[in-house]
Amino acid sequence: MENGTISQKERIEKELEDMGFWGDIGEYLGYLYHRWQDEKEFEDFNDYKGAIKKKMPKGFEFINLTKRPFELTAKYKNLHIFIKATASAYYTAIEEI
Numbered sequence: 001m002e003n004g005t006i007s008q009k010e011r012i013e014k015e016l017e018d019m020g021f022w023g024d025i026g027e028y029l030g031y032l033y034h035r036w037q038d039e040k041e042f043e044d045f046n047d048y049k050g051a052i053k054k055k056m057p058k059g060f061e062f063i064n065l066t067k068r069p070f071e072l073t074a075k076y077k078n079l080h081i082f083i084k085a086t087a088s089a090y091y092t093a094i095e096e097i
Helices: 008-018 021-039 045-055
Strands: 060-066 070-076 079-085 090-096
Touching (some): 021 045, 045 060
Antiparallel strands (some): 060 070
16 A cells, blocks of 8 residues: 555455455466376376466456466456466465556
């Protein structure tokens, strides 16, 4: 909060939280991470990209999904959204474009 006002980034963070984006996409990314660890010798990683693209809510633009780190990058309004999955948790970050 800057000088008693909420920044655009803070408003968007709250908006994402209120719509359940972090939990829904974060948990799904965690699922995909664990599945990839078990199936990477047999499955095409592009299938994982397609699966997460289908889960993206309206208004979000899929940018990329990487293997190492296992991280989703998406665009929402004028921000980049990052969600990284590990064996035990997922981590989130927002960066202004």
